Amino acid sequence: MDGAERFERRATASARPKLKKFLLRYYPPGIILEYELAGELMQRSVDLLDLSADTDADVLVNAITRQESMIKESHREPLRKLVKKLQSKLRAVSTKSFSLVKELRAHILPLTNCAFNKSGDKFITGSYDRTCKVFDTDTGEEIHTLEGHKNVVYAIAFNNPYGDKIITGSFDKTCKLWDANTGECYYTLRGHASEIVCLGFNPQSTVIATGSMDNTAKLWDVETGTEVCTLAGHTAEIVSLCFNTSGDTIVTGGFDHDARVWDARTGRCVRALEGHGAEVSSTVFNYAGDRVVSASIDRTCRLWDVGGGRTEFVWRGHSDEVLDACFDASGARVASASADATARVYQVSSGELAHVLEGHDGEISKVAFNPQGTRVMTASSDKTCKIWDSATGLCAQTLEGHTDEIFSCAFNYEGSYVITGSKDNTCRIWKA
Structure with a gap:
């Protein structure tokens, strides 16, 4: 492997996005991935427009994990808790009058x-x-x-x-x-x-x-x-x-x-x-x-x-x-x-x-x-x-x-x- 190839591989590795934290979006339901890429803080949203109170959270987390390469095994449980929080918000239907x-x-x-x-x-x-x-x-x-x-x-x-x-x-x-x-x-x-x-x-x-x-x-x-x-x-x-x-x-x-x-x-x-x-x-x-x-x-x-x-x-x-x-x-x-x-x-x-x-x-x-x-x-x-x-x-x-x-x-x-x-x-x- 010559020097140029080694440098290219190091550059590619350093440019991989690194997940920093999850953010919630309630309306419409979604989870925002805040990540660092090449020293810059960026965001990408995972839209969950079809989420309902009856959605299987584990199945959904599996699907999100397959879709987003930044999400590792250690992120699964925090992600599952966020999905559950979104579902709880969907269940909390207010019937209060104005x-x-x-x-x-x-x-x-x-x-x-x-x-x-x-x-x-x-x-x-x-x-x-x-x-x-x-x-x-x-x-x-x-x-x-x-x-x-x-x-x-x-x-x-x-x-x-x-x-x-x-x-x-x-x-x-x-x-x-x-x-x-x-x-x-x-x-x-x-x-x-x-x-x-x-x-x-x-x-x-x-x-x-x-x-x-x-x-x-x-x-x-x-x-x-x-x-x-x-x-x-x-x-x-x-x-x-x-x-x-x-x-x-x-x-x-x-x-x-x-x-x-x-x-x-x-x-x-x-x-x-x-x-x-x-x-x-x-x-x-x-x-x-x-x-x-x-x-x-x-x-x-x-x-x-x-x-x-x-x-x-x-x-x-x-x-x-x-x-x-x-x-x-x-x-x-x-x-x-x-x-x-x-x-x-x-x-x-x-x-x-x-x-x-x-x-x-x-x-x-x-x-x-x-x-x-x-x-x-x-x-x-x-x-x-x-x-x-x-x-x-x-x-x-x-x-x-x-x-x-x-x-x-x-x-x-x-x-x-x-x-x-x-x-x-x-x-x-x-x-x-």
Whole structure:
């Protein structure tokens, strides 16, 4: 063996990943491997999307061990305990009702959207009064008012899971990037020719996406605030966008009746998802990133296979426009919300309709699963939010008190808090 070969073997050996510790992810279930490679600390997730309380933990540990070469015999028992901990979390289904903690009258005009940070200790609200406000969830105290936009602050988001940055998209055609801790504005992102109506961070918090009524979406570098590329191809307004979990792909929905899948690294359109007969109102990836659900004014939802660009299911049944749709955390179910005052829950594997959620007296504009997937929340123009049992389809609770239609609602990461934002200029905090 010559010197060069010996050096190559030593280099290869030193580049082998070394497992440092396990981390848990509850929603959706998964175990994160933190490991060292060439002196750098890195992470890789083992997704357990099909985990249930009845899963055989030993069989699962065997499968994970075969799949991950970093996991040695000595790791098996700690790994088994973590699987059991995840299963215990799945069994701990809370049936507590939500109680009103605080009503916040911080805006002088109607709210547009609200959102939690990852830990749930803070949330933000956007408003027609041209501001975004940051609140402490436990106390309801206003922490910051983010001022500077010259028109409606319509779309807002934290850079979860980090939660140290906020973006606001406005009808003034700009997006602003803020420090969530100090309220300082880092950058104003200019370039769109019309109102910004949707936005988001990639999961790595390195890229911002903005969607506009100018028929384009743009990607921006978080570090510098500069435009990376323009996603051009839609022939009408873009009203929805969503990154996949790995952050390398983004889906957009437009009033041209289409959804489009883009390579977020190059801005190239990878696939046009065509089939809706009217405007697309909502588009979102499942956690695995292999499927997209789209909602449309044509009264249908569609489930798409991203890789093949084909429709797996067309969900018909709503008698009016479908305004929103979402997956549960594991991607096993889809919920849709409609102007017909009902929501629907579907099984992704079979395409079967599981439940029709009936009880609202006005259109439902927002729908969301709690992180555990045991509850569905709907926000309606009838001035109420309803919490539904996702297993039975029965209404578990009605959140009442707003005096005008509710535009936005959200669960925190633990599912222990809910925020509701209304046209009555108020936001309400509810705690289970």
